[in-house]
Amino acid sequence: MLKKYYEEMKSGLEAAYQQKPRAWTMMNIQLASTFIEAFHEDAKVVWTSFYSFPMELLAAFDVVPFDFEIFTNLLPMFDADKAVEIMNVAEEAGYSTDICSFHRLAVGCSMLGYTPKADLMLTSSYYCDGKSKANQSLAEHYGKESIMLDVPNEISKDSVDYVAGQLRRIAGKLTEVTGRAFDLDRLRECIRISNRARRAYGQLAGLQKVTPYPYIGVPVVNMSIFANMLAGKEIQEQIYLDMVKESKEKIMKGKLVPEKYRVAWLAWFPPQPTNITQIFRENGVTIVMGELARNYWGELDEDLPFESLALWSLKNPYVGPIEQRLKGINEIVDEYKLDGVVHFSTDACRHSCAAQKLIGDALKERDVPYLVLDGDMSDKRKYSPDRTQLLLENFIGVMAGRKS
Amino acid sequence: MTVAINSIGYFCSLVPVEIIMAAGLKPVRVKGRAETTAAADAYMYPNMCPYVKSLFADGLDGGKAACDGVVFTRSCDGMRRLYDAWKAYIPSGFVYMLEAPKNCDDLAVDYFSSQLRSFAQQLGKKSGVEVKAGNLVEAVKAQNRVRRMMQELYVMQSKSPLPVKGSELFKLGLEILSGEGRDSAGTLKSVIDKVKKQAAAGQSRRKPRVLVSGNVMDRPGLFDIIEGAGAEVPFADLCTASRYFERTVDENAHDIYGALATAYLGEPRCSRAATPAEIYARLSKKVKEYAIDGVLLTSLKYCDQVLNDMPYLVRNFTAAGTPVLFVENDYLFSDSGRLRTRVEAFIEMLEK
Numbered sequence: 001m002l003k004k005y006y007e008e009m010k011s012g013l014e015a016a017y018q019q020k021p022r023a024w025t026m027m028n029i030q031l032a033s034t035f036i037e038a039f040h041e042d043a044k045v046v047w048t049s050f051y052s053f054p055m056e057l058l059a060a061f062d063v064v065p066f067d068f069e070i071f072t073n074l075l076p077m078f079d080a081d082k083a084v085e086i087m088n089v090a091e092e093a094g095y096s097t098d099i100c101s102f103h104r105l106a107v108g109c110s111m112l113g114y115t116p117k118a119d120l121m122l123t124s125s126y127y128c129d130g131k132s133k134a135n136q137s138l139a140e141h142y143g144k145e146s147i148m149l150d151v152p153n154e155i156s157k158d159s160v161d162y163v164a165g166q167l168r169r170i171a172g173k174l175t176e177v178t179g180r181a182f183d184l185d186r187l188r189e190c191i192r193i194s195n196r197a198r199r200a201y202g203q204l205a206g207l208q209k210v211t212p213y214p215y216i217g218v219p220v221v222n223m224s225i226f227a228n229m230l231a232g233k234e235i236q237e238q239i240y241l242d243m244v245k246e247s248k249e250k251i252m253k254g255k256l257v258p259e260k261y262r263v264a265w266l267a268w269f270p271p272q273p274t275n276i277t278q279i280f281r282e283n284g285v286t287i288v289m290g291e292l293a294r295n296y297w298g299e300l301d302e303d304l305p306f307e308s309l310a311l312w313s314l315k316n317p318y319v320g321p322i323e324q325r326l327k328g329i330n331e332i333v334d335e336y337k338l339d340g341v342v343h344f345s346t347d348a349c350r351h352s353c354a355a356q357k358l359i360g361d362a363l364k365e366r367d368v369p370y371l372v373l374d375g376d377m378s379d380k381r382k383y384s385p386d387r388t389q390l391l392l393e394n395f396i397g398v399m400a401g402r403k404s
Numbered sequence: 405m406t407v408a409i410n411s412i413g414y415f416c417s418l419v420p421v422e423i424i425m426a427a428g429l430k431p432v433r434v435k436g437r438a439e440t441t442a443a444a445d446a447y448m449y450p451n452m453c454p455y456v457k458s459l460f461a462d463g464l465d466g467g468k469a470a471c472d473g474v475v476f477t478r479s480c481d482g483m484r485r486l487y488d489a490w491k492a493y494i495p496s497g498f499v500y501m502l503e504a505p506k507n508c509d510d511l512a513v514d515y516f517s518s519q520l521r522s523f524a525q526q527l528g529k530k531s532g533v534e535v536k537a538g539n540l541v542e543a544v545k546a547q548n549r550v551r552r553m554m555q556e557l558y559v560m561q562s563k564s565p566l567p568v569k570g571s572e573l574f575k576l577g578l579e580i581l582s583g584e585g586r587d588s589a590g591t592l593k594s595v596i597d598k599v600k601k602q603a604a605a606g607q608s609r610r611k612p613r614v615l616v617s618g619n620v621m622d623r624p625g626l627f628d629i630i631e632g633a634g635a636e637v638p639f640a641d642l643c644t645a646s647r648y649f650e651r652t653v654d655e656n657a658h659d660i661y662g663a664l665a666t667a668y669l670g671e672p673r674c675s676r677a678a679t680p681a682e683i684y685a686r687l688s689k690k691v692k693e694y695a696i697d698g699v700l701l702t703s704l705k706y707c708d709q710v711l712n713d714m715p716y717l718v719r720n721f722t723a724a725g726t727p728v729l730f731v732e733n734d735y736l737f738s739d740s741g742r743l744r745t746r747v748e749a750f751i752e753m754l755e756k
Contacts, residue, residue, distance in 0.1 A: 093719075094714055094715030095711075128481055129480050136713075137713075146679060158518045166511060357448070
């Protein structure tokens with residue numbers, strides 16, 4: 001069933017791209033294509049976490065990466081009622097409604113046979129306890145081994161060596177699965193490609209500082225979640241360069257969105273239909289940056305490929321003590337001329353939501369308005385449009401008061 | 405709550421207490437406050453682990469702030485965030501995050517060993533007592549002695565009727581973990597001696613035997629409910645019971661830090677690191693060893709690690725013909741009435 005949605009999505013996007021080639025459309029074509037490819041009989045499919053696993057390693061083996069969270073949780077965008085129906089299947093099998101909707105939906109989809117086969121199931125220890133446990137449950141379902149990239153909370157030579165050692169072993173597992181010997185030169189090439197994409201993304205992130213903001217807001221947050229799927233592939237750099245080009249054209253032509261308030265979006269943007277974008281549009285609010293959309297990692301060193309990829313993992317804002325996350329948020333505040341910060345607090349996201357107070361206090365010190373917007377990513381039963389409207393309008397009122 | 409001076413509080417069974425002892429300090433397994441977590445609600449979002457909230461409420465109230473320090477581990481997302489909040493809002497002398505890997509292979513053991521060495525160094529600086537290998541080996545021997553005696557009692561519990569009430573054994577374990585007992589080994593020895601001296605009990609009606617498995621439990625409420633309903637608890641697979649006592653460290657190892665790392669990352673592992681299949685295999689073995697009639701699985705609310713394992717465990721126990729009940733708890737067991745009704749119904753079913 002989900003495969004069909006993605007086939008329809010892809011053909012619709014391709015038609016749109018023919019008429020008006022836009023980089024964001026291409027990004028979504030890539031996403032849909034990857035998911036469709038995962039259903040090919042001959043494909044070597046590696047289940048993983050697009051946003052928390054160093055994908056350059058998978059690119060070096062030319063496997064098809066598959067993220068069960070993203071694949072299944074775009075469903076509410078197509079059909080929110082169907083998503084609830086599928087979550088019910090997981091709940092009836094014993095998965096508590098206190099478990100994140102992302103994982104209940106993924107488990108439900110797998111139980112119903114909507115997900116592709118897995119040749120290898122990789123996950124990471126961060127983002128989050130729920131995801132790594134859901135990966136284990138799904139591995140049991142498919143009769144596969146669940147492999148966890150364990151990423152510690154601290155950055156040191158020891159932790160880099162530990163993570164790098166695990167990545168080397170995962171390369172060995174990929175060799176077993178694909179039947180292809182590990183090719184160090186190919187990994188280095190993927191890292192070079194990834195570095196070029198990073199530099200292109202850096203240009204884009206720089207242009208996003210322009211007032212008014214040149215690019216539409218929500219994709220910035222979403223892109224930071226799934227664009228890493230393409231890390232190590234040429235197309236990633238091309239998409240970023242096209243976005244840079246489109247942004248420059250908009251700035252040159254003055255074709256910019258009306259912008260009264262600039263906000264940063266923390267955590268995730270819900271894929272299920274919400275009234276958030278409508279309220280933002282009506283009130284001239286633009287999301288100019290997401291905390292994961294920053295170029296927070298350094299250039300990867302192709303001479304130390306595994307260590308570089310380990311460091312990439314360790315530097316993620318959601319790894320490490322809260323200071324690592326706050327540092328990134330403060331940089332956004334410094335660089336993007338913000339009027340406010342919104343933290344989307346999805347019901348079961350313990351690792352993100354439990355820092356709300358700490359983030360709020362840090363922003364208070366800097367006199368930046370801050371809103372904790374509670375809701376749910378995929379479960380419409382736990383999302384209230386009226387409450388969202390109330391919270392956002394009050395927040396916009398606060399920002400307006402500051403401006404006046 | 406009174407806290408011993410020169411003590412270091414810890415919150416998770418992954419902390420090697422031997423290192424704290426070797427630094428001349430007393431390890432104290434920290435309990436959350438008994439009454440309410442209300443004070444924590446202003447700092448933590450609603451859907452947060454009640455154990456974490458309880459600990460934080462206690463810290464805010466000055467409970468563990470009286471300790472010389474506290475040590476956290478990367479036990480779970482909730483504990484990581486508790487560490488952040490603790491540093492920010494609770495004045496404490498020594499707040500340490502001990503990195504504990506989620507894997508248990510040789511890479512993880514090597515990394516954990518290095519982390520344990522750093523921990524020992526830092527703790528030694530704090531206490532003024534350098535952690536030397538000799539002291540550490542002595543601490544390992546002392547802890548192994550306590551653990552082996554508890555393991556001996558666990559073996560005795562396979563008999564029916566139970567030599568020691570499940571709730572009593574659980575409370576004894578809690579007392580040892582809390583550091584309240586002055587002479588843990590002595591207390592355990594007297595219990596073992598008493599059991600050995602007990603004349604073979606007369607034939608009494610066999611009570612349903614219930615295995616309890618879950619995460620952290622610091623009060624015997626659930627045990628009391630089970631026993632009150634006419635059943636007995638021969639074995640408890642909990643962070644604060646067998647999962648602490650059922651591991652021993654190789655005291656003759658060439659590298660004592662490596663031995664500690666191997667022991668603490670090894671079995672019995674909780675849902676944090678073990679797969680549901682591994683947990684099921686361990687519990688199934690206990691079901692046979694202890695002639696268990698029913699398994700009572702419990703989890704703290706909002707514990708993603710345990711909650712995700714429950715469907716697999718329930719499904720497999722049911723398929724194996726072992727009656728199973730899953731109940732969530734709020735750490736404080738504040739809804740004991742509802743819990744009692746469910747447990748009583750379960751035990752009634754076991755009696756049929």
